[in-house]
Amino acid sequence: MIMSLSVFSGLIWLALVLTIATPVLLLALLVKDFISNQVW
Amino acid sequence: MAETLTTEYALSTELGLTLVVLFGAAWVLFGYWLGRKNKTHEDFALAGRNVGFAFAAATAMATWVTSNTTLVAPQLTYQFGIWGMVGYSFAALGLILFAPLAKRIKTLLPNGYTSGDFIRLRFGRMSWHVFIVISVVYAFGWLVSLGMAGGILLEALSGLDYHLGMTAILIICVGYTLFGGLRAVIATDFIQALIIIIGVSVIAWLLIDNVGLDTIHSQLGSDHPKLLDVLFPAAIMFLFNNIFFGLGEIFHSNVWWSRALAFKKNVAFKAFLVGGLLWLPIPIVTGFIALAAPQLGIFPPSPDMVGPTVAAGVLGQVGAVVVFIVVFSALASSLDSLLAATSDLVTRDIYHKHLRKDASDGHLMRFNRYTILGLGILTWLLCMPRIATLGALLNFAGAFVASTIFPILLGLYNRRLPGRYAAAAMAVGTAVGLCSYFVIGFYVAALSSCAVSGLICAVGVWRSNEQFDWQQLDEKPDSQSPQTDKEQLQ
Amino acid sequence: MPGIIRILTIIITVLPVFFSAAEAQLKELALEGPSAVVKEGYFTLNLTGTASDENYQQLEIEQSTDENFTQVESRFPFLGNFTQISLSGFNNGNYWFRARGQSSDGTEFTTAPIAVTVQHYPLWQALTLFSIGAVMFLIVASYILLAARKGGRRHG
Structure with missing residues (x-):
């Protein structure tokens, strides 16, 4: 049973978008910790 | 095309060496700067037990992004196709399921240092011995394979001599761990995580742009149909074994326990949960790189070379620089964590609890540093001969670590599991897992080990009438009065 | 110790030069594959009998469904100077493979075909x-x- 092109592309794009969102989220969290003085 | 890839390396040796020296110097200086604040052994080993959410989530994620995610995820995708990359990404379940455990660990052992502490206090000496053997086999297997991967990769990309590259990466990681302790490890993890994610995203993006998903899909469908097959038998068999391997790695290893103990109390749970969720899509992105290989006419000599080869082959010099930095960061973020966690285990469990019970705090901190140095040198010596089979050690490490899943779980939540059953579960589980690895195949090692150890634990719980007192886990530090600690727990 | 290694290295690099002339005709390039039935759909093929200093050109694997290669179905180029290649994603079936290429002096060669049987679990x-x-x-x-x-x- 071959995975169809649409499912295949969907999977890759979804993973890529989520991956790209990660650094943004991590940096936002760090800024938040920094402001509230909760880094360490 | 093939000519340029081989007779010349993707990067010049000078550029490779320059990158290593630049990154190395930056990290060692950063580690030194972070280490200024370390006053006590607790500061050094557990970053003062006060790591905030951003660093906690990033370090959970980055440490789990090992060289395996950048090298083995493409390899498994090249061999097992869609299920290879999706299956590999399910290793995130290890981090996600560890989230409640981390919270529990923080509650039960507010003054604990290592996973060995827990096993000793909960199950006694016999289990502790079995557990230390498992931990050491796993830690050294991983350390040596990371050191070797570093040397091999630097050589493959830039022609830098294996021994030189391997030595450089070990010196750098030992250097900043030595200066900065866990604080340096966690802060560099944060930066390394950002580098890794941006790097793999750029490579995947450029691949989609240059080659196209539809071209990749149709090429695979005609020449390598099994890679797109949702019912690929070997890949289906590999799936849960890989998940249990991951669970065993995380549940037993002091790399994760020391993080749970170092995080702020209300942060431990959500940091592991978020770290796991963030990690989930990454192996799909790195694995996808391998699926483009056939369309590009790249057929590597061995499957573990597929990721870097495709990236460097398609994107030329820039791609090679990106791959170089990404893999270097991934190696460093795991190597430093392992060095720190293993040296904690040696300092705390073997030295402090068995050899020098009266050691002062400053003495322990010094000993911890010597241990990091010693581990680095030992790893270096083991990496020197470049024995290919040592890398294969990690393949059957699954049998070792999966046997610890149930003893740890029941040890944390169930009062009835007696120590002798936990010891037997780990020992017999490992033995059965190893046998099935050699007799049946790699895809049953972790599964059978976990199943057998689980059965032994179940018998233990069923037959015992022990009622373990959780208070026994809260070992008082020598300096503090027991009274204040008890109040803290309630 | 380094001295011994250097001497060994010299011997290893020089030896083939003495023998290559005599052996040029004798040396048999052959393709080696998995001996057992492949159950995972991936396997490694190895070109043996190669000289270490030889730089083969346009080295590739040809794939066919029959021993005589009446129709070449796929071609897989080797990566660079490597004489080993990993292939994956094959369905159940019998496949024939042979390696083709050119020595650096321009002589073309084709190895004897080998059969690989893929039978998934x-x-x-x-x-x-x-x-x-x-x-x-x-x-x-x-x-x-x-x-x-x-x-x-x-x-x-």
């Missing part, structure tokens, strides 16, 4: 193992979730 076997794994995973995951809720209440 039966699906029921894979699904049985999958189900066992799934059940075990559910046990672990539900135990953690239940215990964490209980433990959380007690200690909260």
Whole structure:
């Protein structure tokens, strides 16, 4: 049973978008910790 | 095309060496700067037990992004196709399921240092011995394979001599761990995580742009149909074994326990949960790189070379620089964590609890540093001969670590599991897992080990009438009065 | 010690020069593949009998369904100077492979064909193992979730 092109592309794009969102989220969290003085 | 890839390396040796020296110097200086604040052994080993959410989530994620995610995820995708990359990404379940455990660990052992502490206090000496053997086999297997991967990769990309590259990466990681302790490890993890994610995203993006998903899909469908097959038998068999391997790695290893103990109390749970969720899509992105290989006419000599080869082959010099930095960061973020966690285990469990019970705090901190140095040198010596089979050690490490899943779980939540059953579960589980690895195949090692150890634990719980007192886990530090600690727990 | 290694290196690099002339005709390039039936759909092919200093050109693997290669179905180029190649994603079936290429002096060669049989694990076997794994995973995951809720209440 071959995975169809649409499912295949969907999977890759979804993973890529989520991956790209990660650094943004991590940096936002760090800024938040920094402001509230909760880094360490 | 093939000519340029081989007779010349993707990067010049000078550029490779320059990158290593630049990154190395930056990290060692950063580690030194972070280490200024370390006053006590607790500061050094557990970053003062006060790591905030951003660093906690990033370090959970980055440490789990090992060289395996950048090298083995493409390899498994090249061999097992869609299920290879999706299956590999399910290793995130290890981090996600560890989230409640981390919270529990923080509650039960507010003054604990290592996973060995827990096993000793909960199950006694016999289990502790079995557990230390498992931990050491796993830690050294991983350390040596990371050191070797570093040397091999630097050589493959830039022609830098294996021994030189391997030595450089070990010196750098030992250097900043030595200066900065866990604080340096966690802060560099944060930066390394950002580098890794941006790097793999750029490579995947450029691949989609240059080659196209539809071209990749149709090429695979005609020449390598099994890679797109949702019912690929070997890949289906590999799936849960890989998940249990991951669970065993995380549940037993002091790399994760020391993080749970170092995080702020209300942060431990959500940091592991978020770290796991963030990690989930990454192996799909790195694995996808391998699926483009056939369309590009790249057929590597061995499957573990597929990721870097495709990236460097398609994107030329820039791609090679990106791959170089990404893999270097991934190696460093795991190597430093392992060095720190293993040296904690040696300092705390073997030295402090068995050899020098009266050691002062400053003495322990010094000993911890010597241990990091010693581990680095030992790893270096083991990496020197470049024995290919040592890398294969990690393949059957699954049998070792999966046997610890149930003893740890029941040890944390169930009062009835007696120590002798936990010891037997780990020992017999490992033995059965190893046998099935050699007799049946790699895809049953972790599964059978976990199943057998689980059965032994179940018998233990069923037959015992022990009622373990959780208070026994809260070992008082020598300096503090027991009274204040008890109040803290309630 | 380094002295010995250097001498050995010289011997190893020089030796083939003495023999290559005599051996040029004798040396048989051959393709080696998996000896047993392939159950995972991936395998490695090796070109043996190669000289270490030789730089083969346009080295590639040809694939066909019959021994005589009446129709070449796929071609897989080797990566650079490597004489080993990993292929993956094959369905059940019998495949014939041979290596083609050019020595640096321009002589073309084709190796004798070899057969590789791919027979994947039966699906029921894979699904049985999958189900066992799934059940075990559910046990672990539900135990953690239940215990964490209980433990959380007690200690909260």
